[in-house]
Amino acid sequence: MNRVEIYRGWCKQCGICIAFCPHQVLEADDSGYPVVRNPEKCTGCLLCEMRCPDFAIVVNKDEESREETGSPAGK
Amino acid sequence: MREAEHLVHKYLRSSKRFPHIWCSGCGIGIFMQALVRVIDQSEYSKDDIVLISGIGCSGRLPVYVDFNTLHTTHGRALTFATGIKLANPRLKVITVMGDGDAVAIGGNHFIHAARRNVEIASFILNNNVYGMTGGQSSPTTPHGAITASAPYGNIEPDFDICRLAEAAGAVLVARSTVYHTRLLERLIGMALKKKGFSVLEVVSQCTTYTGRFLQLNSPVEMLKWQKDNAITVEKAKQLSDTELEGKIVIGVLVNRERPNYHEQYQSLLGKKSKV
Ligand SMILES: Cc1ncc(C[n+]2csc(CCOP(=O)(O)OP(=O)(O)O)c2C)c(N)n1
Ligand code: SF4
Ligand code: SF4
Ligand code: SF4
Numbered sequence A: 001m002n003r004v005e006i007y008r009g010w011c012k013q014c015g016i017c018i019a020f021c022p023h024q025v026l027e028a029d030d031s032g033y034p035v036v037r038n039p040e041k042c043t044g045c046l047l048c049e050m051r052c053p054d055f056a057i058v059v060n061k062d063e064e065s066r067e068e069t070g071s072p073a074g075k
Numbered sequence B: 001m002r003e004a005e006h007l008v009h010k011y012l013r014s015s016k017r018f019p020h021i022w023c024s025g026c027g028i029g030i031f032m033q034a035l036v037r038v039i040d041q042s043e044y045s046k047d048d049i050v051l052i053s054g055i056g057c058s059g060r061l062p063v064y065v066d067f068n069t070l071h072t073t074h075g076r077a078l079t080f081a082t083g084i085k086l087a088n089p090r091l092k093v094i095t096v097m098g099d100g101d102a103v104a105i106g107g108n109h110f111i112h113a114a115r116r117n118v119e120i121a122s123f124i125l126n127n128n129v130y131g132m133t134g135g136q137s138s139p140t141t142p143h144g145a146i147t148a149s150a151p152y153g154n155i156e157p158d159f160d161i162c163r164l165a166e167a168a169g170a171v172l173v174a175r176s177t178v179y180h181t182r183l184l185e186r187l188i189g190m191a192l193k194k195k196g197f198s199v200l201e202v203v204s205q206c207t208t209y210t211g212r213f214l215q216l217n218s219p220v221e222m223l224k225w226q227k228d229n230a231i232t233v234e235k236a237k238q239l240s241d242t243e244l245e246g247k248i249v250i251g252v253l254v255n256r257e258r259p260n261y262h263e264q265y266q267s268l269l270g271k272k273s274k275v
Helices: A016-020 A047-051 A063-069 B007-011 B028-041 B058-064 B077-087 B099-105 B107-116 B161-168 B181-193 B219-229 B261-274
Strands: A003-006 A026-028 A034-036 A057-060 B049-053 B068-071 B092-098 B121-126 B172-177 B198-203 B230-232 B248-255
Touching (some): A003 A034, A016 A026, A016 A047, A016 B219, A047 B028, A047 B181, B007 B028, B028 B058, B028 B092, B028 B121, B028 B181, B049 B058, B049 B077, B058 B092, B068 B077, B077 B092, B077 B107, B077 B261, B092 B099, B099 B107, B099 B121, B099 B161, B107 B161, B161 B248, B172 B181, B181 B198, B181 B248, B219 B230
Parallel strands (some): B092 B121, B121 B198
Antiparallel strands (some): A026 A034, B172 B248
16 A cells, blocks of 8 residues: 655645545545545645645555556656 | 655655745645745755846745755846856756746836747746735735735736746746646646746645735635636637636747857857857
8 A cells, every 4th residue: 555654844734635635535624734634545646745835744655556657756 | 565755755855844934725836846846856956056046035946956056136046047057058047036026126127038049948936926925915916806905996907927937938838727626737847948938827826925915715616716717728729809808828928949148159159169
């Protein structure tokens, strides 16, 4: 499974990653920080990582699912 | 399992404090990440790149990344860039400017760098406002918008940066928003490859000022605004000027060839040495 990590220390709770994830993987906690709610739905599209203005979210793509889709990260 | 490391972290200056200074949701960080990703995929090493900015929130970008960088005076990024390119043509020279930096105080340098066709990849982060100084009108603030310096509405018409660049002679002119990250990366890549003066207007959000003035109350709303109002160059061709009002035309607007300043300078030196 793809692993989405959030560096809380750098996150400014802008909500961009949560709002534009195509598969509703992320949710805001009570303080507005993103938390991974539905990890199994993550396709590893990287959009959350690319749109984070604070470099505070990173998607660690699962090697197996990468082979399945046959496409490299970010494509 | 491999530990996740953000690609951008490899390029950040470890001496700088993070999180960076930009406000929550500001578009500058999204552009910075895109630029770094493209450079990471390119043939350039860190030492091949010179990243130059003027003053403004966007002007702080080179402070954070570990390339050769210059943080110059307001509006003058292109003058330093021109000098560096002529002195050492081997370097990949890049400027990052705000809309005020590029087309207000730096407007004169902008048109002449385009006219001369100096090989510089110039990225203009257009947030339609002077962000750093508190939200005053810039030359790209829309007519009628409320700003800190136009509390009753801006009475000036706005510049279209891309048309200005085209008229002045830029050989590559393109526009993206920060929402359209994949297009943004593709256009950054094209600008870096172009052997002449290229201009990429990056429509970006100033979440602190423009957001408030446009009554878009969150970074998410501002990105939605970019998403909903963007239209591709191809689609735009089928629409009239009135239909295009308020739309953000994205894609490659101009791509043409013309001898660049440096090539002409070299051939001049060749001629002189024969005399
Ligand atoms: C010669 C000079 N004039 C004015 C200023 C004040 N000043 C600093 S930043 C700025 C405008 C910034 O707006 P922009 O270039 O659009 O960048 P942003 O902050 O929005 O990224 C101004 C007027 C200055 N630093 N130097
Ligand atoms: S990688 Fe794509 S699917 Fe996965 S959390 Fe990020 S935006 Fe959502
Ligand atoms: S986009 Fe980045 S800064 Fe914004 S909420 Fe997500 S992780 Fe935090
Ligand atoms: S004032 Fe505007 S442009 Fe400057 S960092 Fe804040 S959001 Fe970004």
